[in-house]
Amino acid sequence: MDQDNCFHCGDVCDSQAITFNEKTFCCNGCKTVYEIFSENDLTCYYDLQAAPGATPKDIEGKYDFLAQENIIEKLTEFNDGTTQIATLYIPHIHCSSCIWILENLNKLNPGISSSQVNFGKKNVRVTYNANTTSLKEVVILLSSIGYEPYISLDDFKTGKAQVNRSLIYKLGIAGFAFGNVMFLSFPEYFQVGEFWLEQYKYLFRWLMFTFSLPVVFYAGQDYFISAYKGLRKGLLNIDVPIALGIAVLFIRSTMDIIFDLGSGFFDSLTGLVFFLLLGKFFQQKTYSFLSFERDYKSYFPIAITKIENGVETPIQVYDIKQGDRLLIRNEELIPADGILINGNAKIDYSFVTGESKTVSKQSGDKLFAGGKQTTGLIEMEALKSVEHSYLTQLWSHDVFSKNKEDHFTTLTNAISKRFTIVVLSIAVLATTYWILVDSSKAVNVFTAVLIIACPCALALAAPFTFGNLLRIFGKLKFYVKNASVIEQLAEINTVIFDKTGTITSNKKSTARYEGDSLSSSEEVLLKNTLRGSNHPLSRTLYDILDEHNIVSLNHFEEHLGKGIEASYQNDQIKIGSASFVGAHETSVLNTTVHISTNNQYKGKYTFYNSYRKGLSKLFNKLKKDFDLVILSGDNAGEQENLKKLLPAKTKLIFNQKPDDKLEYIKYHQSEGAKVLMVGDGLNDAGALAQSNVGIALSENVNVFSPACDAILDATKFNQLYHFIKASKQAITIIKWSFVLSFMYNSIGIYFAVTGQLAPVIAAILMPLSSISVVVFTTIATNLLGRRIK
C-alpha cells in the first residue's frame, strides 16, 4: 500500500507517521524536506521518481570547521575571494530526481550561481558567491534536504588530481591517420600503371608519410618506452616485438618511397597502432563511482572539535596531540586512540571489523580510532596522534607502497618471449637463404618477416578477453580493478576468508534459548520489555522474537551496563547480564542475555552469527580446487558452529590482529601459495594488500570499502566460485586466440619468406587477423558470461 510508505524517502511509516498536505511522511525530517521543496516550487522532484529522498540527519555543529579559511582553501578548486567553486561527493545521488534537485540548488539559496552533477562520480560541483553565502551554508543546505556531502580526510590534499586523457588523444590521432592513409593508399593497391596515378603517386606517398609521423612518434611512443624498459630489465615483453614491428614498418616504408621501390606499408603501420590502442582503451574499464585505493583517510573526518578551557574550537585532525580533549558528536568518527571521559558511548566499529553491533563503553575505557559514536555527545582525551593510532599504524606497513602488478608475469608476456625468439630466428634464416640465392631480395625479406610477424593479434587477445570479462563481471556486481586482477584470480590456489561481516551477514543474527520454557504471559512481558530498551542486544532480540500484543508496562527501569527490569500486572522480569538476574557466571565466549521472572532464573539467550546464504554450498564447491582458511579477529566462540557448517579441511584461525592476518598470508605466499583474500573491514586492509588478489565484500558498493583489487556485492557472495572459474576459462580463451593468431602469422610468414609480401597483402592480413581475434574473444567471453548467471 502506498499509504504506508513515506512520500519522501519511501521507508515504511510506523506508528509515528505524519500526514501533511495529504501525504504521509515517516518522520519530521522528511516532512521538512518536502516543505522546503514545495515552498520553492520544486515538487517536480517527486514527479521524476517516486520517493527519491533521504531523511536528513541531525548535523548540529558538525560542519563548524567549514568556516575556517585554511580548510575552505583546501576544499575549493577555485577561490578568488568572491566566487568559489567546490566539488562535493554525495553518496545519496542515485536517480534522475537527485540530478534535478541538485542542479536547481540556486532556487533554494540565491548565493549559489550554478551547480552541476556528475552522476557517475556521484558528485556535485557548486559555484557560489562567497560574499552572500559560504561553503558551510551550502553544505548545511545540502544536508537539510537529505543530500549530506561526505567530506573526509581524503579531500584534504593540495592540488586536484589531473585526469589523464592521453590515451584518448593517441587513439584519436591514430584513428585519424589510419583513415586518411587508407584513403590515400587505396589507388596504388591495384597497380594499373595508369597515367594519372603515375603522376600523383609521389604526392600521395609523401602525404601518407606525413600522416604516419605523429602515429609513430606520439601515438606509438608507449610501446617504444615499454620495450626499452623491458629490455633494460632483460625481459622480452610483448611490447618488444610490437616496437620492433612499428620501427621496421616505418623505416622500410620510408626507404621504399625515397628510392621509389613501392608505396610502403603506411596503411598497415597506422592500422596496427590504431588497433593496439583500441585494445588498450577497451581494457580500461573504470568504475568512476568506486575507488580501489581507499585507506583510512577516506573514512576519517577533516576536522574535529577540541575543547580547551571550556571553549569548543574545530581543529584539523592532523593537529590532534596527546592529551587533547575532544568532543565527538553523534555519528562522528573517533579519529585517534584515547580514553572516554564522559558521555554515553556506544561505538560502532563496523568500519574496522565489519561487526555492526555497537559496543558500549564506560568512562575511563579505551577508545580506538575508527569507531563511530552512535548515541549523543561524548568527550574523550586523545592518547595518540592520528598516524600513531592502533588502526592507522597498519598503513605504515611497506605492503601498501608495493605495486602488485610489478611482480607478475602475464601470460601474454610469457608467450611473447618465445615468440620474439622464434620470429627473429625465422627472419635470420630466411635472410641467409636469400643472400645465397638472390641477395637483392635479402633486406626485403628480412623486413617483411618482421612486419608480418608483428604480434598485433597476440597483443589484442588478452585486452579484449579481459576487458569484456571485466564488463560482464561489473554487470554481475563484481567490480574488478583491472585486467591483470582477472589473470591473477585464475592462478589462485588458496582462499582465505575473514569471518565477521564477510561470511556472516551484518543484518541478521540468530539467538538460541536455553533453559526453562517461558509461559505465554512471560513471553509477552519479555517482548514488551525489550520494546522499551534501546540497547543493541535488546533491539536484536526484539526483532528475533515472535510478535505479541503490545501492553503498557507498570514499571520499567534500565540499569546501565547491567540490564533491564520491568513489571506488568503481577509479573516481574529481569533481563541482562548473569550477575544482574542472579545466575551463576559461566565462561562462555558468545554474547548471552539472561532472563529471570519473579526472581526465579529462567534461562538465557545465546547469540550466534548468522551466516550468509549459500555459505556451505560455496565452501563445498571451493574445497575441491582450493585450500580454505578462515582468519578471524574474533574469539573462538563460533568454532563449533563453523565446524558443522564448513568442510572438514577448512582451517579455522581465531584472535588474529590486522598485522597477524598480513603476516599469515605472507608466510603462505613464501611457501608458494597464491592467495585470494576475501574481507570487508579496514582491519583486513593489510591482508587484502598482501594477498595476490584481495576482494572486499560490500553490503552497499556505494559506501566505503578498503583498498582492494576487486569489490564484490554481498548479495553475489555465493557466486564467488563461478567468478574464479570464469577467470580460469578466460585464460583458455586467450590460449585459443593465440593459436588463431599464430595461424595468420604462419600464412603471413609464408609470403614474407618467399619474398612476395606486397603492401596490399599486409594491409589485408594484419587487420583481418586482429579483427578475427577480437570477434572470437568477444563471442567466447559473452558465452562465458551467460553461463555465470
Next chain:
Amino acid sequence: MSVIYMLLGISIVVAIVFFVAFIVAVKKGQYDDDYTPSVRMLFEDELVKDQSKTTIKNKKTN
C-alpha cells in the same frame, strides 16, 4: 590537372577541422561524464511545465 591538389587540400583541411574539434571536446571534459547530460537534457521541459503551473495558480489566487 591541378584540381586534384585543391581537392586533396580541401579534404585534408576538413579532416583536420574535425580532428581538432574532437581534441578540443576531449580537453573540455565532454567525455568525462557520459551519463548525466543524457538525463539533464530531459529536465528543461519539466521546469517550464512547473513554472507555467505555478503562474496559473498565481493568477487564480490573484
